Amino acid sequence: MSPDVAAGPELSILMPVYNEAGTVERAIEEVLDADLPVEFELVVVDDGSTDGTREILRRREWPDRVRVFEHDANRGKGAAVRTALSHARGRMSAIFDADLEYEPADLATLMAPLLRGRARAAFGVRAFDGYTSHSFTYVMGNKGVTLIANLLFNVYLRDLMTCHKVIETELFRSLRLREPGFGIEPEIAARLLQRGVQIYEVPVQYKARRTEEGKKLTSLDGLRVVRTLLRCRLTPG
Numbered sequence: 001m002s003p004d005v006a007a008g009p010e011l012s013i014l015m016p017v018y019n020e021a022g023t024v025e026r027a028i029e030e031v032l033d034a035d036l037p038v039e040f041e042l043v044v045v046d047d048g049s050t051d052g053t054r055e056i057l058r059r060r061e062w063p064d065r066v067r068v069f070e071h072d073a074n075r076g077k078g079a080a081v082r083t084a085l086s087h088a089r090g091r092m093s094a095i096f097d098a099d100l101e102y103e104p105a106d107l108a109t110l111m112a113p114l115l116r117g118r119a120r121a122a123f124g125v126r127a128f129d130g131y132t133s134h135s136f137t138y139v140m141g142n143k144g145v146t147l148i149a150n151l152l153f154n155v156y157l158r159d160l161m162t163c164h165k166v167i168e169t170e171l172f173r174s175l176r177l178r179e180p181g182f183g184i185e186p187e188i189a190a191r192l193l194q195r196g197v198q199i200y201e202v203p204v205q206y207k208a209r210r211t212e213e214g215k216k217l218t219s220l221d222g223l224r225v226v227r228t229l230l231r232c233r234l235t236p237g
Contacts, residue, residue, distance in 0.1 A: 008089025009065070010038035011111065012169065013096050013104075016045050016080030020098045021052040027098040028066065034104035038111065041065045043084040044098075048074035078177065078184030085172060094166040102164050106204040110166040113200040120171055121192050123157070124164030124204030145225045149186060152233045153193040157201065161185050161225070164204050171197070176237055182221050183228040190229055194237030 013031055017024055024044075031042055046054050048071045057068050069083060085093060092114055094107055106124060113119040146160040163185060175191040177184060192199060 008091075009041045010091050011036065011040035011107070011166075012084075012088035012090035012093045013040055013042045013107070014045075014081055014084035014088065014093055015042060015096050015098055016047055016077050016084060017049065017053055017057070017098045018047040018074060018077070018080070019049045019051040019053055021049070021056060023100050024053050024056060024098045025060070027096075027100055028062070030100075031096060031104045032063065032066070034107065036104075036108050036111070037115070041067065041089060043087050044068045045080040045084045046070045047076065047080040048072060050074075076180035076182075076184075078179040078181055078187070081184050082177060085169075088169050088172075090169055092166055093169045093172050095163055097163050101206060101208055103205040106164060107166065109202050109204065110164060113202070114166060114168065119200035120197055121165070121167040122200040122202060123159065123189070124162050124206075125159040125201045126162060126204060126206035141222045145186065145222060145229070148226060149189060149229055152229055153190065155193055155199075157189065157199060159201070160189055162204075164206075167192070171195075179228055181224070183224050186225045186228050187232060190232035191237045194232065 015027070028042065028044065042065060044057065044066065046057055046068065054070065062068065067087065069087060071080065071083065081095060092111060094110065096102065096104060096107070102124070110122045110124055113122050142159065142161050146157055149160045150156055165188065175188065177187055177191065179187045189199065
């Protein structure tokens with residue numbers, strides 16, 4: 001274990017941010033207010049926002065456990081996650097988006113199997129229904145790419161595209177991750193499975209944003225997910 005991880009907090013929460021001026025402050029505040037069982041830090045990476053998000057992050061005086069980094073231009077969620085991960089000081093690292101679709105309190109549930117030594121990675125499973133889902137095609141797309149991942153890697157995951165993850169930091173850093181955008185989500189799962197890491201799944205709360213509220217995923221991203229899964233299956237992890 002590297003010295004910076006050994007000396008840091010137990011958990012690093014990685015928050016990639018792109019054009020979230022309407023939600024980023026509340027997202028950070030909700031994370032800081034979360035009742036978590038360990039000491040944690042929040043690593044925020046602004047991925048070249050152009051809507052005022054960057055100015056919001058710069059003008060606030062955040063607590064010491066919040067560290068903010070910037071990309072000069074938009075490079076994609078995957079790039080922002082990798083930048084945040086490179087600065088993580090916790091033994092565990094969690095991805096938490098700034099879009100308010102997830103509840104930070106659920107990080108405690110995700111950490112539990114790692115703290116008990118039962119897992120090295122835990123993913124949150126969303127319960128889709130009429131109130132929490134973005135659309136029929138969104139839910140079916142998620143189920144479709146999850147099925148493809150299960151077939152390719154001979155496992156049974158329930159929610160491939162969840163953004164709610166907690167992974168041992170050293171393990172997370174050792175994965176061969178290169179996807180610049182939303183493809184980072186299936187890439188993380190695929191590389192973990194190639195390592196023989198069993199992914200512990202736990203239920204989490206979720207409420208999808210509508211497109212007019214800033215939802216960024218499109219049907220084209222589904223095709224990119226399949227491409228990423230195939231690439232990972234055919235290349236060493």
